[in-house]
Amino acid sequence: MAETGERPRVGFFTDTSVCIGCKACEVACKEWNAIPEDGLVLTGMSYDNTQGLGADTWRHVAFIEQRKPVEAPVDVFEAAARADAGSELRWLMASDVCKHCTHAACLDVCPTGALFRTEFGTVVVQEDICNGCGYCIPACPYGVIDQRKGDGRAWKCTMCYDRLGVGMEPACAKACPTDSIQFGPLDELRERAASRVEDLHDAGVTEARLYGADPDDGVGGAGAFFLLLDEPEVYGLPPDPVATTRDLPSMWRRAAVAAAALAAGVAACFVRDGRAR
Amino acid sequence: MTRTDERRAKRRRGEQAMVPEARFTSYYGMPVLNRPVWKALDIAGYLFLGGLAGGSSLLAAGAHATGRRALARAAKTGAFGAISLSLAALVHDLGRPARFLNMLRVAKPTSPMSVGSWLLACYGPLAGAAAATEATGRFPRLGALATAGAAVLGPAVTTYTAVLLSDTAVPSWHEGHREMPFLFAGSGAAAAAGLALICAPAPPARRMGVLGAAAELGAARVMKKRMGLASEPLEKGAAGRLMRASEILTATGAVLAALSGAAGSRAMPMTISMAMPRAMPMTISTAMPRAIATAAGAALLGGSAALRFGVFHAGVASAQDPVYTVVPQRERLEQGRGFSAAAHG
Numbered sequence: 104m105a106e107t108g109e110r111p112r113v114g115f116f117t118d119t120s121v122c123i124g125c126k127a128c129e130v131a132c133k134e135w136n137a138i139p140e141d142g143l144v145l146t147g148m149s150y151d152n153t154q155g156l157g158a159d160t161w162r163h164v165a166f167i168e169q170r171k172p173v174e175a176p177v178d179v180f181e182a183a184a185r186a187d188a189g190s191e192l193r194w195l196m197a198s199d200v201c202k203h204c205t206h207a208a209c210l211d212v213c214p215t216g217a218l219f220r221t222e223f224g225t226v227v228v229q230e231d232i233c234n235g236c237g238y239c240i241p242a243c244p245y246g247v248i249d250q251r252k253g254d255g256r257a258w259k260c261t262m263c264y265d266r267l268g269v270g271m272e273p274a275c276a277k278a279c280p281t282d283s284i285q286f287g288p289l290d291e292l293r294e295r296a297a298s299r300v301e302d303l304h305d306a307g308v309t310e311a312r313l314y315g316a317d318p319d320d321g322v323g324g325a326g327a328f329f330l331l332l333d334e335p336e337v338y339g340l341p342p343d344p345v346a347t348t349r350d351l352p353s354m355w356r357r358a359a360v361a362a363a364a365l366a367a368g369v370a371a372c373f374v375r376d377g378r379a380r
Numbered sequence: 381m382t383r384t385d386e387r388r389a390k391r392r393r394g395e396q397a398m399v400p401e402a403r404f405t406s407y408y409g410m411p412v413l414n415r416p417v418w419k420a421l422d423i424a425g426y427l428f429l430g431g432l433a434g435g436s437s438l439l440a441a442g443a444h445a446t447g448r449r450a451l452a453r454a455a456k457t458g459a460f461g462a463i464s465l466s467l468a469a470l471v472h473d474l475g476r477p478a479r480f481l482n483m484l485r486v487a488k489p490t491s492p493m494s495v496g497s498w499l500l501a502c503y504g505p506l507a508g509a510a511a512a513t514e515a516t517g518r519f520p521r522l523g524a525l526a527t528a529g530a531a532v533l534g535p536a537v538t539t540y541t542a543v544l545l546s547d548t549a550v551p552s553w554h555e556g557h558r559e560m561p562f563l564f565a566g567s568g569a570a571a572a573a574g575l576a577l578i579c580a581p582a583p584p585a586r587r588m589g590v591l592g593a594a595a596e597l598g599a600a601r602v603m604k605k606r607m608g609l610a611s612e613p614l615e616k617g618a619a620g621r622l623m624r625a626s627e628i629l630t631a632t633g634a635v636l637a638a639l640s641g642a643a644g645s646r647a648m649p650m651t652i653s654m655a656m657p658r659a660m661p662m663t664i665s666t667a668m669p670r671a672i673a674t675a676a677g678a679a680l681l682g683g684s685a686a687l688r689f690g691v692f693h694a695g696v697a698s699a700q701d702p703v704y705t706v707v708p709q710r711e712r713l714e715q716g717r718g719f720s721a722a723a724h725g
Contacts, residue, residue, distance in 0.1 A: 148408045155410060165407060212547060214494035215479075216486040234482040235475015237417040238493050241548035241699065246414040255475025314720075321719035336706045339407030343709035343718040347547050347554055348490055354543045354557050355489075361542070361561035362535035365569060368595070369438040372587040373446055 111288035112224030113267065115276065115327035116296050117198055119338075120303060120311060122283040124196035128162040129153060131278035135263060136161065139251075155339065156199055158251035161260040162275050165338050167195035197338050198284060200275070201226070201247045201260035202315055203326030204346060209239035209248050209259075211348040217257075224289070224326060225262040233257055244322070244344035262326075289326060296330060308332070314340060321345030404710060406702035413549055413699040422473035424692035426466045427541050428571065428685045431564055433462035434538030435572025435592070437507060441531030442584055444524065452527075453514050454579035455572065459530060460511035463504050463537075470500075492544040496537075503537050506530040538568035545695065551705060552698035553691070555610035559603035560691075566595025567684045570630060574680030577637060581673035586641045589680050593634035596687065597627065610704055613694040622690030630683030636676030640669050 132138065141159035146152050150166040170191050207226045210218040217233035220226060228239075228248075235255035239248045248259040263273035271277070276286035285292060293316055303311035314335050315325030321344050335342045406412075440455035471480045483497035506529040513523025539561040546557030556563075569592025576585035600623070604611040614623050698704040712718045 151408075155414075157414065167407070208549065211488075211490040212493065214486075214488065214491045214497055215482040216488070217482075232479075232482060232485070233476070234479035236483070236493060237473070237475065238491070238548075240414050241416040241418075241550045241553070241695075243414065244412075244549040246412050249414045250417045250475055257475075317720060319719065334405060336405050336412075336702070336710070337407065339410060339412060339702075341412050341705055341709055343713050343720045344549075345719055347549050350554075350557055351490060351492075351543070351547055354492075354546055354561075357558060358536075358539040358543045358561040361539040361565040364562070365435070365535045365538060365565040366438060366531070368565075368569065368591050369435070369442055369584075369588055372584040372591065373442040 110222050110224075111290065112326065113262070113287060114203060114224070114289040114292055114325075115200060115262070115273070116285045116287075116292040116330070117200065117327065118283050118285065118296070118299060118330045119195065119197035120283075120299075120308070120330055120332055121281045122164070122196040122198055123281055124150065124164055124166055124194070125280060126153075126164050127278040127280060128198045128275035128284055129160070129164060131274040132162040132260075135266070135274035136261070138258075156201070156245075156247045156259075157249040158254075158258040161200065161258075163199045165195075165197045165199060167197075167333070167337055169193045169195065169333070169337075195332055195337070197329065197331065198275070198279075199338070199340070200327050201262075202245055202322065202328070203260075203262060205318065205323030205326070206346040206348070207322070208242040208244060208346040208348050211346070211351075212238045212242040214238060221264060221267075223262070223264075223267050225264065225267075226326075227261045227264050228257055228259060230256055230258075242347055244341055244346065292328075296328065299330060303330075321349070404703055404707045406706055409702065411700050412702050412705040415699055416548075416550065416696055417475075418692075419473055420689060420692055420696075422469040424689040426469045426473075427545075427564070427688040427692065428567075429462040429466040429469070430541050431538045431568025431684065431688070432571040432575060432681075433459045433466065433503075433507060434534035434536070435568040435570075435588075436462065436575060437503075437510070437527075437530040437534030437537075438569075439572050439576055439585065439588060440510060441527050441534075443582070444527045446584075448580075448582055448584070450580040451576055451582045451585060454576055456507070456511040456514045456527065458572070458575045458579070459534070460507045463500070463507050467500065467504060492540060492547050496540050496544060499533060499536055499540060503530060503533040506533065535565070539565050545691070548695075549705075550695045550699045551610040551708065552607070552613045553695040555607040555708075556603045556691075558606060559599050563596060563599035563603055563687070563691075566592050566597075566599055567687050568592070570596050570633065570680045571684035573637070574633060574677040574684065577640070577673045577677030577680070579677075581640065581670065581677075583641060586637045586673070586676075589637035589676060590634045593630045593637075593680060593683070596630055596684070597634075600627070600687070609708055610698055613697040613701075613704065614690065617693075617697060619690050619692075619694035619697055622686045622693060626683045626686035626690055628683075629679045629686060633676050633679030633681075633683055636672055636679060640672035640676055 138159050153163050156163045203225045210226050215232050217229045233256040239257050248257050251258050272286040276284045300311050310332050314331050315328035318324035436455045436459035440452050443452035471477050488494040506526045509526035510530050513519050542560035542564040545553040573585045573589030
């Protein structure tokens with residue numbers, strides 16, 4: 104990593120087609136960032152007992168079981184399909200994380216400046232400044248950031264800001280045994296992802312698509328984007344997220360007009376009969 | 381086994397669907413968004429009190445300028461009381477209340493909460509000075525300035541809270557962003573008029589009550605119509621009950637406010653009796669208008685409060701059900717109006 108001059112924006116490319124659902128990313132993240140335990144519960148809905156991202160979960164592996172024919176070109180899958188030809192079960196596994204949006208609503212609405220854009224192009228909460236106002240939580244279109252109980256402040260993935268500072272990759276990417284989580288300069292990752300989608304399409308996996316890689320999407324492109332094998336909402340991701348602050352200028356204009364109308368309306372209530380006796 | 385939850389977004393009570401029924405997929409029915417952590421009593425309470433304060437400051441300035449001492453005193457005291465309670469609620473809602481001053485660490489126009497903090501930091505002392513000078517009768521010139529200053533900032537205090545709610549990914553808050561400032565302006569005016577009708581009924585307060593209530597009822601109607609699927613949480617469950625209660629209370633308050641004027645017209649021949657038909661029977665005692673005005677004021681205050689709590693709870697409910705996040709976004713994509721080109725299925 105260059106020590107001087109312009110630093111390239113870095114990010115994650117999470118290729119869910121090679122995720123094996125081992126949850127090493129979840130564990131590595133918890134360990135490295137010393138995130139407290141947030142309830143050891145069995146949900147009963149799937150292998151997913153983590154359920155979603157939050158103040159104490161910065162990587163979350165989703166498990167989706169689908170009754171769909173498996174048409175993967177990889178040998179091991181073919182073998183598995185032959186062994187169990189009657190079932191048409193398909194597993195989807197995906198490790199979700201903060202998207203580190205180009206237009207980050209959480210950062211925009213933070214009133215204290217606790218949320219900021221780092222020199223790596225990532226979005227991080229300064230825990231010594233956050234006063235727990237909670238505004239970033241409903242602002243996030245992905246349901247990533249949340250308030251830590253008993254602590255009161257908002258927490259989320261920092262993309263291991265401390266590790267980046269010394270030229271190391273984030274703990275989750277380091278721990279991923281299949282390179283489903285890839286870390287690097289965003290431009291490079293986008294190229295790599297595009298060619299991976301092409302390869303998959305050529306191999307007959309036509310449902311492969313990128314999510315969050317488009318710089319013209321509602322958040323200006325995500326710093327952490329994904330290769331998915333189904334619609335985003337299947338993975339609990341919003342299909343067309345938009346940074347709410349996109350509409351803010353028009354909201355301010357309307358609030359100003361409403362305020363002026365209110366003042367004029369009240370003034371009109373006094374005009375009619377002038378001064379009191 | 382396909383565990384992906386497939387449900388239908390259905391309308392309640394078989395009413396005409398504003399949005400065509402949609403099938404949608406979610407991750408085990410779990411919400412896409414994280415639930416807002418704001419406490420209803422603190423934040424919905426603040427929305428109400430902020431509107432009450434802002435509207436009262438306008439009323440106070442009008443009363444001050446036209447020499448209505450009793451009305452001015454009531455409105456100034458009301459504005460200061462409401463904004464003081466607001467500040468307490470806002471600090472109480474923080475995860476780290478001791479760090480409330482961090483709100484003034486930066487000034488960010490992209491953060492409605494930052495704008496609001498600065499607004500309150502300026503408005504609060506003005507409302508305080510206006511109330512204190514009115515109560516003590518000292519420094520009248522300073523009092524007049526503070527009253528005017530509070531009246532300039534008051535409308536902003538009343539309407540910015542709509543931007544505060546709308547500037548989120550919460551469907552039932554964001555989708556109302558066009559009309560919510562007008563809804564909150566009407567609601568704030570109705571609440572301020574309500575307080576005045578209880579404490580110091582006067583013709584301007586009555587008119588403001590009717591006008592504010594009409595604006596509140598009208599804006600709510602338009603907003604719900606334009607919100608699409610996101611209007612559903614405003615009609616269901618606890619939020620729906622609050623919204624209906626608000627409608628009834630506000631409408632009742634407006635009618636009673638108008639009535640109290642008509643009934644009192646004998647006592648105040650120089651005020652509005654010229655315009656109001658003498659509809660009320662002559663048997664009404666002189667105490668009656670005051671009783672009607674008090675009832676009108678209570679109804680308007682209750683209607684305004686119920687509205688804020690209704691809108692607040694509807695937003696929380698919409699964040700907790702993935703249908704309100706996924707279906708409108710999916711429709712946007714399918715109609716080619718989406719932002720995410722890559723997500724086109």
